Amino acid sequence: MKSKAAVYPYLVWMIIFIIVPTALVVVFAFTDKGGTFTLQNLQEVGQYSNIFLRSIWLGAVATVVSLVVGYPAAYIISRHSVSRQNTLIMLIMLPMWMNFLLRTYAWMTLLEDSGFINRALMACGFPSVHMINTQGAVVLGMVYNYIPYMILPVYSVLTKIDPSVIEAAEDLGADRRTVFLRVTLPLSMPGVISGVTMVFVPSVSTFIISKMLGGGSNLLIGDLIDMQFLGSAYNPNLGSAISLVLMVLILICMGIMNQFDENGAAEGGMMV
Amino acid sequence: MKAVSRIYMFLLFLFLYAPIFVLVIFSFNGSSTMSRSVWSGFSLRWYACLFQDQMLLVSLRNTLIIAVVASAVSTVLGTAAAIGINGLNKWARRVVMNVTNFPMMNPDIVTGVSLMLLFVAAAKFMGNLALGMVSLIFAHITFCLPYVILSIMPKLRQMDPNLAEAAEDLGCTPRQAFFHVVLPEIMPGVVTGLIMAFTLSIDDFVVSYFTSGTTQTLPIFIYSMTRKRVSPEINALSALLFGTILLLLIIINIRTSRESKRSETLQKEA
Secondary structure, three states: OOOHHHHHHHHHHHHHHHHHHHHHHHHHHOEOOOOOEOOHHHHHHHHHHHHHHHHHHHHHHHHHHHHHHHHHHHHHHHOOOHHHHHHHHHHHHHHHHOOHHHHHHHHHHHHOOOOHHHHHHHHOOOOOOOOOOOHHHHHHHHHHHHHHHHHHHHHHHHHHOOHHHHHHHHHOOOOHHHHHHHHHHHHOHHHHHHHHHHHHHHHHHOOHHHHHHOHHHHOOHHHHHHHHHOOOOOOHHHHHHHHHHHHHHHHHHHHHHHHHHHHHHHHHHHHO | OHHHHHHHHHHHHHHHHHHHHHHHHHOOEOOOOOOOOOOOOEOOHHHHHHHOOHHHHHHHHHHHHHHHHHHHHHHHHHHHHHHHHHHOOHHHHHHHHHHHHHHHHOOHHHHHHHHHHHHHHHHHHOOOOOOOHHHHHHHHHHHHHHHHHHHHHHHHHHOOOHHHHHHHHOOOOHHHHHHHHHHHHHHHHHHHHHHHHHHHHHHOOHHHHHHOOOOOOHHHHHHHHHOOOOOOHHHHHHHHHHHHHHHHHHHHHHHHHHHHHHHHHHHHHO
């Protein structure tokens, strides 16, 4: 089948709407307001390194929590009958259909000092706990919003695993633990990799979750960029420089992740 | 083991749904400005407030138009692209997949900012046009495309590459081979991609925030509401949205189960 030509419209699209805009970010990052070349913007980014570190740390914690909670869920769902699987996946996706601003707002009303959880705690005679405007609240918001992006790709890969491969492992004397660790888990790695990517990237770069659940003291990279483009500190050149650094950081992280994926695929290939 | 997994799923769904149910319950709260979590009697006043809001209806219409157009275009373009990518040699495929992965790895906010720079430049070039529906639709198709392709690619990779060739050897035209062999095989991926694109488009705030100009979409409207300290209208809006989605999914579920039953009985009769 001569199918290569099908890719051309897509390529044209991506050049106009991905490559050209990205080039614009680079140009803005290296120029001043008048359009002359400068490194000033990138030097200024250095002042915000603590915000960068905080964003990466909170994003990483949220990703690990999503994986630890999401993988078993995807595994359990994939063990059910097909119709049951569809219902469960529907239920996982349903909250995603509600806007993430609303979902985050819901947690605001739950976590507040005078919020639902604290009221319930006090009604039971416990002291109230300060939860809103903490880093924990920000991580919770990230996990709550992005965990479906972990469950769905892992589930999708798990259901495509040929059951006879698992049967073969069992026939060859592997117990359930060994089957999982040596067969199911390695075969599901592509799903895990895309899940990690899909949770980590939005978590690191969010600006709404930190604004709503983290208060003013837990500013993230996204908040900085927002302030430069649509906020009070209007400066698209500095904003582009911050965006450029964020982009490069993410791409390096993801490059490392992809390396893992390729290793996994190579091992899988050797197994076959 | 079964009990453990059942409890696990129960807790997960509790985590996912409890906040939404609290929102829904408090949408019927009579209290006006006190706290968001003090119950003071049943009332529908926030629903009444909501329906008098002209901005809401406009932003809802905008959101639906954008989501339908963007998910349809990105699914067609993305399916074609996935098949095209699959037919490329290893080197070219790697280049194209890097371009595809790029906006997915690239933070939304950077995509939004970069598209904003492009659209602002283009709008100036074409004579002081403003950003709005057109720029929003272009932006949404752009960020949906990689998700469509990435949900189809694994299905294509797991498909036997000889299937389409076999179909053509047996006399199918390439078009027939595509519609009768390839498409059914990758259909779960295509449907996942379409649903994902639609969800992402409706749900998108970040990219829209930077590319909308003064045009309001529902998420942007919601954002302006969350910035007010206390606005119980949000609860009413959440409840309505959740109810609508639930209703839609129940209808779809009943229909598909009916259809599968019908086809089963047909098969039995045959």
